[in-house]
Amino acid sequence: MKKRFSLVLIKPSHYDEDGYVIQWYRSAIPSNSLAALYGLSLECARQSVLGEDVHLEIHAFDETNTVIRIDRMASLIEAADNGMVMLVGVQSNQFPRALDIARPLRERGIKVGIGGFHVSGTMAMLKERDPYVQKALDIGVSLFAGEAEGRLGQVLIDAFKNELRPVYNYMDDLPNIEGVASPLLPAERVHLTAGATTSFDAGRGCPFTCSFCTIINVQGRKSRRRSPDDIEKIVRANVAQGLHSFFITDDNFARNKDWEAILDKLIDLREVEKLNISFIIQVDTLCHKLPNFIEKAKRAGVKRVFIGLENINPDSLLGAKKRQNKITDYRQMLLAWKHAGIVTYCGYILGFPGDTPESIINDIEIIKRELPVDLLEFFYLTPLPGSEDHKRLHEAGIAMDEDLNKYDLNHDVTDHPIMSRDEWRSTYRKAWETYYTDDHVETILRRCIATGTSPGKTMFFIVWFKGCIQIEGVHPLEGGFLRIRSRRNRRSGMKVESPLAFYPKYLARTFLSQFRWISLYVRMRLIYLRVRKAPDRLSYMDTALEPVTDHEEDREMFRSEAAKNYLEKVHRIERVSRGTSV
Numbered sequence: 001m002k003k004r005f006s007l008v009l010i011k012p013s014h015y016d017e018d019g020y021v022i023q024w025y026r027s028a029i030p031s032n033s034l035a036a037l038y039g040l041s042l043e044c045a046r047q048s049v050l051g052e053d054v055h056l057e058i059h060a061f062d063e064t065n066t067v068i069r070i071d072r073m074a075s076l077i078e079a080a081d082n083g084m085v086m087l088v089g090v091q092s093n094q095f096p097r098a099l100d101i102a103r104p105l106r107e108r109g110i111k112v113g114i115g116g117f118h119v120s121g122t123m124a125m126l127k128e129r130d131p132y133v134q135k136a137l138d139i140g141v142s143l144f145a146g147e148a149e150g151r152l153g154q155v156l157i158d159a160f161k162n163e164l165r166p167v168y169n170y171m172d173d174l175p176n177i178e179g180v181a182s183p184l185l186p187a188e189r190v191h192l193t194a195g196a197t198t199s200f201d202a203g204r205g206c207p208f209t210c211s212f213c214t215i216i217n218v219q220g221r222k223s224r225r226r227s228p229d230d231i232e233k234i235v236r237a238n239v240a241q242g243l244h245s246f247f248i249t250d251d252n253f254a255r256n257k258d259w260e261a262i263l264d265k266l267i268d269l270r271e272v273e274k275l276n277i278s279f280i281i282q283v284d285t286l287c288h289k290l291p292n293f294i295e296k297a298k299r300a301g302v303k304r305v306f307i308g309l310e311n312i313n314p315d316s317l318l319g320a321k322k323r324q325n326k327i328t329d330y331r332q333m334l335l336a337w338k339h340a341g342i343v344t345y346c347g348y349i350l351g352f353p354g355d356t357p358e359s360i361i362n363d364i365e366i367i368k369r370e371l372p373v374d375l376l377e378f379f380y381l382t383p384l385p386g387s388e389d390h391k392r393l394h395e396a397g398i399a400m401d402e403d404l405n406k407y408d409l410n411h412d413v414t415d416h417p418i419m420s421r422d423e424w425r426s427t428y429r430k431a432w433e434t435y436y437t438d439d440h441v442e443t444i445l446r447r448c449i450a451t452g453t454s455p456g457k458t459m460f461f462i463v464w465f466k467g468c469i470q471i472e473g474v475h476p477l478e479g480g481f482l483r484i485r486s487r488r489n490r491r492s493g494m495k496v497e498s499p500l501a502f503y504p505k506y507l508a509r510t511f512l513s514q515f516r517w518i519s520l521y522v523r524m525r526l527i528y529l530r531v532r533k534a535p536d537r538l539s540y541m542d543t544a545l546e547p548v549t550d551h552e553e554d555r556e557m558f559r560s561e562a563a564k565n566y567l568e569k570v571h572r573i574e575r576v577s578r579g580t581s582v
Helices: 032-046 070-078 092-107 117-125 131-138 152-160 228-239 259-271 293-300 314-319 327-339 357-370 388-396 421-435 438-451 455-472 499-533 561-578
Strands: 003-011 023-027 054-062 082-087 112-115 142-145 167-169 197-200 245-248 278-283 302-310 343-350 375-380 480-484
Touching: 003 032, 003 070, 003 152, 032 054, 032 152, 032 197, 054 070, 070 082, 070 092, 082 092, 082 152, 092 112, 092 117, 092 131, 112 117, 117 131, 117 142, 117 388, 131 142, 197 228, 228 259, 259 293, 293 302, 302 327, 314 561, 327 343, 327 438, 327 561, 343 357, 343 421, 343 455, 357 421, 375 421, 375 455, 421 455, 438 455, 438 499, 455 499, 480 499
Parallel strands: 003 054, 003 082, 082 112, 112 142, 142 167, 197 245, 245 278, 278 302, 302 343, 343 375
Antiparallel strands: 023 480
């Protein structure tokens, strides 16, 4: 009989304000790290990296939609002849939870590894060992920095031989990802995400230098990509499982050098083979300048797009090295997506050095009037470990919050030069309230109907965004459907509540939150129905939807001193390029 080696892959979540793991009956965002590691593990099993006489069992769990019982995870290892637990794709805010999973497993003598952005980012950017990473080493956890393609087999062999190294550091050797094992998850796992959406990365790396970004320091600035044939293989493998919805997780798909060949391949699958497939992508604010990009994205089945708008203040963008964002292009770019009927999500960062409560709210009001954004999501400017911002503050000795659980872009973790912590927090909450007023929701839906974007889907996403912030107290990217709380899965150092105290409170909270969700949905639905019946619904026009003209600079967005200075620089460059006098 073959020996059994049990590999347990876990993508950890993180804790809420009460110390309970944030998880749902259906989570919102699929984990590409988990899919990538599962696909690589399947390849190792097919190649019999542990020997022909060893059966490699693979179990994958995403804690955002699955309650992780330590005893059950341990039993998967202990029932086999050998095994290991890998905590994959661990971000900074998930590291405390990863340690809480690893600690009791190590106490039972089970081998544990941790990889992901926190380990990789801190090893790439800091001279000394990060304190949380050191805690993991102290309890005997093996750490993995870098990417697992071409390396996972050796880690498994080392685990099988009980020869795991403390650290596997491949940050200086980023692998080629063309022709490697496809990211894949079993359908039963994928169905635990909303809309049964799965994920894959078509490429890695980003050419830009944004100071708040960790991608460029973990995945590099050089584009590495899967071939169009690789993408077709991934899509077909998932369609064979009955899965049709995909999130392409590239931080910036528009900078993938093979974007057109990939989209052409997907167009062929949809239009020739009639595969019912759809996609969500992430792009920059310059993608509309790529000939045919938006038109082909539409034909390929792109339904939603995430865009890093970040700010409308040129000084803030320049200070964050977001030089690629040109505020003069914002409206043209957004109108191009609107007229393609694709829902836009735009990220917006609060807390740049020049921000004040008044300037932030004023800028949001300008966006509401002048930019045809569908969903706007707000983030604190956060010095994420692995970013240039974090390294700069760390080396300067500037205080940052020591609790990694707060590094989720939904908490302030350092002081602001102008605003107090209370002002910053109050302004963050007010930003959501200011954008998602009932009046502006109606405006968004009217714009959708006038431009051919689905008002029903947009209304659904608005409900999701408003509910996550107002009802659940989490960022929409961490949201889901029907919150689950596990009594025993509480943060270490916090008391496990008795059943008599926990369950009545849990049930009351669940019923109250569902009542509030239903009330919110009904209110938004009534707005939606009113808009659908408006006699001028197809001819609706406002400032944001007006065609781009040569007089864009007369708009309010360009009246601030920073915007005027930016425009003067633009005009000076234009005059120089034309060879005219400056």
